[in-house]
Amino acid sequence: MPSHADIHACNHVHAQCENADLVVAAVERAREAGLRRTRALEDVLHILVEAHRPLTLADVAESGQLGSGADRATVYRLLTRLEERGVIRRLGLHDRSAYYTMVFPGEHNDYLICNRCGKIERLDIACPVEALETQIAQQSGFASLYHELEFYGVCPACAEA
Amino acid sequence: MPSHADIHACNHVHAQCENADLVVAAVERAREAGLRRTRALEDVLHILVEAHRPLTLADVAESGQLGSGADRATVYRLLTRLEERGVIRRLGLHDRSAYYTMVFPGEHNDYLICNRCGKIERLDIACPVEALETQIAQQSGFASLYHELEFYGVCPACAEA
DNA sequence: ATACATGCAAACATTTTGCTTTGGC
Protein backbone atom coordinates (compact mmCIF):
# COMPACT_ATOMS: atom_id res chain seq x y z
CA MET A 1 0.00 0.00 0.00
CA PRO A 2 1.91 3.00 -1.28
CA SER A 3 1.87 6.09 0.81
CA HIS A 4 4.51 8.39 -0.54
CA ALA A 5 4.09 12.05 -1.01
CA ASP A 6 3.71 13.45 -4.45
CA ILE A 7 4.12 17.09 -3.75
CA HIS A 8 4.51 19.69 -6.42
CA ALA A 9 7.87 21.34 -6.60
CA CYS A 10 8.01 24.71 -4.95
CA ASN A 11 11.29 26.47 -4.89
CA HIS A 12 11.77 26.69 -1.19
CA VAL A 13 11.00 30.38 -1.03
CA HIS A 14 7.77 30.05 0.79
CA ALA A 15 6.64 33.54 -0.05
CA GLN A 16 6.39 32.54 -3.70
CA CYS A 17 4.18 29.53 -3.18
CA GLU A 18 0.52 29.46 -3.94
CA ASN A 19 -0.45 28.73 -0.39
CA ALA A 20 2.19 30.93 1.11
CA ASP A 21 -0.32 32.69 3.29
CA LEU A 22 -1.58 29.43 4.68
CA VAL A 23 1.94 28.38 5.55
CA VAL A 24 2.63 31.70 7.21
CA ALA A 25 -0.55 31.41 9.20
CA ALA A 26 0.34 27.90 10.28
CA VAL A 27 3.81 28.93 11.37
CA GLU A 28 2.24 31.76 13.29
CA ARG A 29 -0.12 29.42 15.08
CA ALA A 30 2.81 27.17 15.94
CA ARG A 31 4.79 30.09 17.30
CA GLU A 32 1.90 31.25 19.41
CA ALA A 33 1.74 27.75 20.79
CA GLY A 34 5.30 28.18 21.97
CA LEU A 35 7.35 26.59 19.22
CA ARG A 36 10.47 28.22 17.82
CA ARG A 37 10.71 29.30 14.26
CA THR A 38 13.16 26.85 12.74
CA ARG A 39 13.86 25.76 9.22
CA ALA A 40 12.48 22.30 9.91
CA LEU A 41 9.27 23.70 11.34
CA GLU A 42 8.66 25.87 8.31
CA ASP A 43 9.46 23.04 5.94
CA VAL A 44 7.18 20.56 7.65
CA LEU A 45 4.26 22.96 7.71
CA HIS A 46 4.95 23.92 4.12
CA ILE A 47 4.86 20.28 3.06
CA LEU A 48 1.65 19.56 4.91
CA VAL A 49 -0.09 22.62 3.53
CA GLU A 50 0.94 21.88 -0.05
CA ALA A 51 -0.03 18.24 0.17
CA HIS A 52 -3.44 19.09 1.52
CA ARG A 53 -3.98 15.49 2.41
CA PRO A 54 -2.77 13.16 5.16
CA LEU A 55 0.91 12.30 5.06
CA THR A 56 2.92 9.82 7.07
CA LEU A 57 6.06 10.65 8.94
CA ALA A 58 7.99 8.93 6.18
CA ASP A 59 6.16 10.95 3.52
CA VAL A 60 7.24 14.16 5.16
CA ALA A 61 10.78 13.08 5.97
CA GLU A 62 11.45 11.85 2.45
CA SER A 63 9.53 14.45 0.51
CA GLY A 64 12.62 16.19 -0.75
CA GLN A 65 11.05 19.45 0.32
CA LEU A 66 12.99 19.42 3.51
CA GLY A 67 15.67 21.83 2.44
CA SER A 68 17.39 21.21 5.71
CA GLY A 69 17.33 17.48 5.13
CA ALA A 70 15.99 17.25 8.64
CA ASP A 71 16.36 14.07 10.57
CA ARG A 72 13.45 11.66 10.97
CA ALA A 73 13.54 12.09 14.72
CA THR A 74 13.25 15.83 14.29
CA VAL A 75 10.28 15.47 11.98
CA TYR A 76 8.75 13.01 14.39
CA ARG A 77 9.08 15.39 17.28
CA LEU A 78 7.78 18.28 15.26
CA LEU A 79 4.71 16.37 14.17
CA THR A 80 4.09 15.29 17.73
CA ARG A 81 4.39 18.81 19.09
CA LEU A 82 2.24 20.26 16.35
CA GLU A 83 -0.42 17.71 17.02
CA GLU A 84 -0.40 18.33 20.75
CA ARG A 85 -0.92 22.00 20.05
CA GLY A 86 -3.75 21.41 17.62
CA VAL A 87 -2.00 22.79 14.55
CA ILE A 88 -2.19 19.45 12.81
CA ARG A 89 -4.22 16.31 13.36
CA ARG A 90 -3.18 12.71 13.60
CA LEU A 91 -5.31 10.14 11.84
CA GLY A 92 -5.54 6.45 12.58
CA LEU A 93 -5.95 5.09 9.10
CA HIS A 94 -5.43 1.47 8.26
CA ASP A 95 -1.86 1.75 7.25
CA ARG A 96 0.71 0.66 9.74
CA SER A 97 1.86 4.19 10.18
CA ALA A 98 0.13 7.27 11.50
CA TYR A 99 -1.01 10.04 9.18
CA TYR A 100 -0.86 13.74 9.82
CA THR A 101 -2.80 16.49 8.18
CA MET A 102 -3.22 20.23 8.55
CA VAL A 103 -6.16 21.48 10.49
CA PHE A 104 -7.79 24.07 8.28
CA PRO A 105 -10.37 25.91 10.32
CA GLY A 106 -13.88 25.16 9.20
CA GLU A 107 -12.80 22.42 6.86
CA HIS A 108 -13.99 18.87 7.08
CA ASN A 109 -11.72 15.90 7.16
CA ASP A 110 -13.51 12.82 6.03
CA TYR A 111 -11.79 10.44 3.67
CA LEU A 112 -12.34 7.92 0.94
CA ILE A 113 -9.64 5.27 0.91
CA CYS A 114 -8.88 2.47 -1.50
CA ASN A 115 -8.05 -0.79 0.21
CA ARG A 116 -6.00 -1.96 -2.74
CA CYS A 117 -3.81 0.93 -3.84
CA GLY A 118 -4.05 2.94 -0.66
CA LYS A 119 -5.11 6.13 -2.36
CA ILE A 120 -6.53 8.62 0.08
CA GLU A 121 -9.04 11.14 -1.14
CA ARG A 122 -10.46 13.94 0.93
CA LEU A 123 -14.22 14.12 0.81
CA ASP A 124 -15.82 17.49 0.49
CA ILE A 125 -19.15 16.54 1.87
CA ALA A 126 -21.65 17.90 4.28
CA CYS A 127 -20.83 15.64 7.15
CA PRO A 128 -23.97 14.33 8.80
CA VAL A 129 -22.17 13.51 12.00
CA GLU A 130 -21.92 16.99 13.40
CA ALA A 131 -25.30 16.96 15.05
CA LEU A 132 -24.75 13.49 16.39
CA GLU A 133 -21.48 14.60 17.87
CA THR A 134 -23.11 17.21 20.04
CA GLN A 135 -25.61 14.69 21.22
CA ILE A 136 -22.95 12.15 22.09
CA ALA A 137 -20.93 14.75 23.94
CA GLN A 138 -23.90 15.46 26.15
CA GLN A 139 -24.85 11.87 26.77
CA SER A 140 -21.36 10.55 27.40
CA GLY A 141 -19.89 13.50 29.22
CA PHE A 142 -16.79 13.34 27.05
CA ALA A 143 -14.83 16.55 26.62
CA SER A 144 -13.04 17.82 23.54
CA LEU A 145 -15.05 15.54 21.35
CA TYR A 146 -14.27 15.20 17.68
CA HIS A 147 -14.80 12.47 15.16
CA GLU A 148 -13.03 10.63 12.43
CA LEU A 149 -14.92 9.23 9.50
CA GLU A 150 -13.46 7.14 6.74
CA PHE A 151 -14.97 5.24 3.87
CA TYR A 152 -13.07 2.21 2.66
CA GLY A 153 -13.55 0.28 -0.52
CA VAL A 154 -11.99 -0.61 -3.85
CA CYS A 155 -11.47 2.24 -6.28
CA PRO A 156 -12.54 1.83 -9.94
CA ALA A 157 -8.94 1.59 -11.15
CA CYS A 158 -8.12 -1.24 -8.78
CA ALA A 159 -11.39 -2.99 -9.45
CA GLU A 160 -10.41 -3.38 -13.11
CA ALA A 161 -6.99 -4.83 -12.44
CA MET B 1 -2.76 3.72 26.62
CA PRO B 2 -3.89 0.37 28.03
CA SER B 3 -5.43 -2.07 25.66
CA HIS B 4 -5.56 -5.41 27.37
CA ALA B 5 -8.47 -7.76 27.28
CA ASP B 6 -10.63 -8.16 30.29
CA ILE B 7 -12.56 -11.19 29.32
CA HIS B 8 -14.81 -13.07 31.66
CA ALA B 9 -13.66 -16.49 32.59
CA CYS B 10 -15.35 -19.21 30.66
CA ASN B 11 -14.26 -22.74 31.29
CA HIS B 12 -13.11 -23.61 27.84
CA VAL B 13 -16.07 -25.77 27.07
CA HIS B 14 -17.58 -23.53 24.47
CA ALA B 15 -20.95 -25.17 24.59
CA GLN B 16 -21.44 -23.90 28.12
CA CYS B 17 -20.77 -20.25 27.39
CA GLU B 18 -23.43 -17.62 27.20
CA ASN B 19 -22.68 -16.80 23.61
CA ALA B 20 -21.98 -20.35 22.61
CA ASP B 21 -24.32 -20.13 19.66
CA LEU B 22 -22.59 -17.04 18.35
CA VAL B 23 -19.23 -18.78 18.56
CA VAL B 24 -20.59 -21.82 16.79
CA ALA B 25 -22.03 -19.62 14.07
CA ALA B 26 -18.74 -17.80 13.66
CA VAL B 27 -16.78 -21.03 13.41
CA GLU B 28 -19.27 -22.20 10.86
CA ARG B 29 -18.79 -19.08 8.76
CA ALA B 30 -15.04 -19.55 8.96
CA ARG B 31 -15.35 -23.15 7.87
CA GLU B 32 -17.52 -22.23 4.95
CA ALA B 33 -14.86 -19.74 3.97
CA GLY B 34 -12.41 -22.60 3.72
CA LEU B 35 -10.68 -22.56 7.09
CA ARG B 36 -10.04 -25.71 9.04
CA ARG B 37 -11.54 -26.31 12.44
CA THR B 38 -8.60 -26.06 14.80
CA ARG B 39 -8.34 -25.39 18.47
CA ALA B 40 -6.74 -22.02 17.85
CA LEU B 41 -9.50 -20.98 15.46
CA GLU B 42 -12.20 -21.82 17.97
CA ASP B 43 -10.37 -20.10 20.76
CA VAL B 44 -9.77 -16.91 18.82
CA LEU B 45 -13.37 -16.64 17.73
CA HIS B 46 -14.52 -17.45 21.22
CA ILE B 47 -12.39 -14.66 22.64
CA LEU B 48 -13.60 -12.13 20.11
CA VAL B 49 -17.24 -13.03 20.62
CA GLU B 50 -17.00 -12.84 24.39
CA ALA B 51 -15.12 -9.56 24.36
CA HIS B 52 -17.67 -7.98 22.08
CA ARG B 53 -15.34 -5.08 21.48
CA PRO B 54 -12.18 -4.51 19.43
CA LEU B 55 -9.11 -6.39 20.62
CA THR B 56 -5.51 -6.16 19.52
CA LEU B 57 -3.44 -9.11 18.45
CA ALA B 58 -1.69 -8.89 21.82
CA ASP B 59 -5.03 -8.84 23.62
CA VAL B 60 -6.04 -12.07 21.97
CA ALA B 61 -2.69 -13.79 22.24
CA GLU B 62 -2.33 -13.02 25.93
CA SER B 63 -5.93 -13.35 26.97
CA GLY B 64 -5.36 -16.59 28.79
CA GLN B 65 -8.36 -18.00 26.97
CA LEU B 66 -6.17 -19.63 24.43
CA GLY B 67 -6.28 -23.08 25.91
CA SER B 68 -3.80 -24.16 23.34
CA GLY B 69 -1.43 -21.34 24.22
CA ALA B 70 -1.24 -20.66 20.53
CA ASP B 71 1.72 -18.82 19.12
CA ARG B 72 1.49 -15.11 18.30
CA ALA B 73 2.24 -15.85 14.66
CA THR B 74 -0.61 -18.30 14.59
CA VAL B 75 -3.01 -15.81 16.08
CA TYR B 76 -1.75 -13.21 13.65
CA ARG B 77 -2.36 -15.44 10.66
CA LEU B 78 -5.77 -16.44 11.95
CA LEU B 79 -6.85 -12.84 12.42
CA THR B 80 -5.59 -12.00 8.96
CA ARG B 81 -7.42 -14.89 7.32
CA LEU B 82 -10.60 -14.21 9.23
CA GLU B 83 -10.49 -10.60 8.19
CA GLU B 84 -9.89 -11.43 4.53
CA ARG B 85 -12.94 -13.64 4.64
CA GLY B 86 -15.11 -11.06 6.31
CA VAL B 87 -15.69 -12.95 9.52
CA ILE B 88 -14.01 -10.24 11.54
CA ARG B 89 -13.09 -6.63 10.83
CA ARG B 90 -9.88 -4.76 11.32
CA LEU B 91 -10.05 -1.27 12.73
CA GLY B 92 -7.50 1.48 12.38
CA LEU B 93 -7.81 3.11 15.73
CA HIS B 94 -5.23 5.49 17.10
CA ASP B 95 -3.31 2.97 19.04
CA ARG B 96 -0.12 1.73 17.56
CA SER B 97 -1.62 -1.67 16.96
CA ALA B 98 -4.50 -2.86 14.85
CA TYR B 99 -7.79 -3.86 16.43
CA TYR B 100 -10.03 -6.70 15.43
CA THR B 101 -13.67 -7.20 16.17
CA MET B 102 -16.40 -9.66 15.26
CA VAL B 103 -18.72 -8.75 12.46
CA PHE B 104 -22.19 -9.31 13.80
CA PRO B 105 -24.63 -9.09 10.93
CA GLY B 106 -26.84 -6.04 11.12
CA GLU B 107 -24.90 -4.53 13.98
CA HIS B 108 -23.24 -1.17 13.87
CA ASN B 109 -19.68 -0.56 14.83
CA ASP B 110 -19.08 3.03 15.73
CA TYR B 111 -16.91 3.81 18.71
CA LEU B 112 -16.32 6.32 21.43
CA ILE B 113 -12.70 6.41 22.51
CA CYS B 114 -10.93 8.19 25.33
CA ASN B 115 -7.69 9.81 24.28
CA ARG B 116 -6.31 9.59 27.79
CA CYS B 117 -7.10 6.13 29.12
CA GLY B 118 -7.76 4.49 25.79
CA LYS B 119 -11.10 3.06 26.79
CA ILE B 120 -13.09 1.95 23.79
CA GLU B 121 -16.85 1.98 23.99
CA ARG B 122 -19.16 0.70 21.32
CA LEU B 123 -21.88 3.13 20.35
CA ASP B 124 -25.34 1.79 19.86
CA ILE B 125 -26.59 4.59 17.73
CA ALA B 126 -28.54 5.04 14.58
CA CYS B 127 -25.65 5.82 12.31
CA PRO B 128 -26.44 8.73 10.02
CA VAL B 129 -23.77 7.76 7.56
CA GLU B 130 -25.60 4.90 5.92
CA ALA B 131 -27.43 7.03 3.41
CA LEU B 132 -24.33 9.02 2.64
CA GLU B 133 -22.44 5.81 2.02
CA THR B 134 -24.75 4.78 -0.77
CA GLN B 135 -24.41 8.18 -2.33
CA ILE B 136 -20.63 8.11 -2.16
CA ALA B 137 -20.53 4.64 -3.64
CA GLN B 138 -22.42 5.89 -6.66
CA GLN B 139 -20.44 9.06 -7.11
CA SER B 140 -17.01 7.58 -6.60
CA GLY B 141 -17.51 4.24 -8.27
CA PHE B 142 -15.89 2.52 -5.31
CA ALA B 143 -16.85 -1.10 -4.72
CA SER B 144 -17.36 -2.90 -1.42
CA LEU B 145 -17.75 0.38 0.35
CA TYR B 146 -18.02 0.53 4.11
CA HIS B 147 -17.22 3.14 6.67
CA GLU B 148 -15.51 3.57 9.95
CA LEU B 149 -16.64 6.20 12.39
CA GLU B 150 -14.99 7.01 15.67
CA PHE B 151 -15.49 9.72 18.21
CA TYR B 152 -12.48 10.77 20.24
CA GLY B 153 -12.36 12.84 23.36
CA VAL B 154 -11.62 12.77 27.06
CA CYS B 155 -13.89 10.64 29.21
CA PRO B 156 -15.34 12.05 32.44
CA ALA B 157 -13.07 9.93 34.63
CA CYS B 158 -9.94 11.17 32.90
CA ALA B 159 -11.17 14.75 32.86
CA GLU B 160 -11.25 14.75 36.65
CA ALA B 161 -7.76 13.39 37.14
C1' DA C 1 22.51 33.09 28.69
C1' DT C 2 19.03 29.87 28.67
C1' DA C 3 16.01 26.69 27.19
C1' DC C 4 14.31 24.53 23.35
C1' DA C 5 15.48 22.10 18.91
C1' DT C 6 18.41 19.01 16.27
C1' DG C 7 21.27 14.90 14.85
C1' DC C 8 22.76 10.64 15.43
C1' DA C 9 22.38 6.24 17.21
C1' DA C 10 20.23 2.95 19.76
C1' DA C 11 16.08 0.84 21.97
C1' DC C 12 11.25 -0.58 21.41
C1' DA C 13 7.00 -2.40 19.89
C1' DT C 14 4.53 -4.77 16.60
C1' DT C 15 3.94 -6.93 12.48
C1' DT C 16 5.35 -10.07 9.01
C1' DT C 17 7.81 -13.96 6.90
C1' DG C 18 10.59 -18.55 6.26
C1' DC C 19 10.80 -23.04 7.21
C1' DT C 20 9.90 -27.39 9.44
C1' DT C 21 6.53 -30.16 11.79
C1' DT C 22 1.78 -31.29 12.97
C1' DG C 23 -2.86 -32.43 12.15
C1' DG C 24 -7.56 -31.69 9.71
C1' DC C 25 -10.02 -33.60 6.00
Added chain:
DNA sequence: GCCAAAGCAAAATGTTTGCATGTAT
Protein backbone atom coordinates in the same frame (compact mmCIF):
# COMPACT_ATOMS: atom_id res chain seq x y z
C1' DG D 1 -1.72 -38.87 1.92
C1' DC D 2 -2.16 -34.03 0.86
C1' DC D 3 -2.30 -29.47 1.90
C1' DA D 4 -3.49 -26.03 5.27
C1' DA D 5 -2.23 -24.64 9.97
C1' DA D 6 0.90 -24.36 13.93
C1' DG D 7 5.29 -23.47 16.13
C1' DC D 8 9.58 -21.41 16.46
C1' DA D 9 12.74 -18.07 15.30
C1' DA D 10 14.32 -14.33 12.78
C1' DA D 11 13.64 -10.19 9.75
C1' DA D 12 11.26 -6.11 8.66
C1' DT D 13 8.90 -1.87 9.73
C1' DG D 14 7.82 2.08 12.11
C1' DT D 15 7.97 4.62 16.51
C1' DT D 16 10.24 6.53 20.46
C1' DT D 17 14.05 7.97 23.48
C1' DG D 18 18.96 9.42 25.34
C1' DC D 19 22.41 12.36 25.01
C1' DA D 20 25.67 15.70 23.23
C1' DT D 21 25.56 19.78 20.32
C1' DG D 22 23.54 23.72 18.00
C1' DT D 23 20.55 27.79 17.86
C1' DA D 24 16.31 30.81 18.47
C1' DT D 25 14.89 33.99 21.70
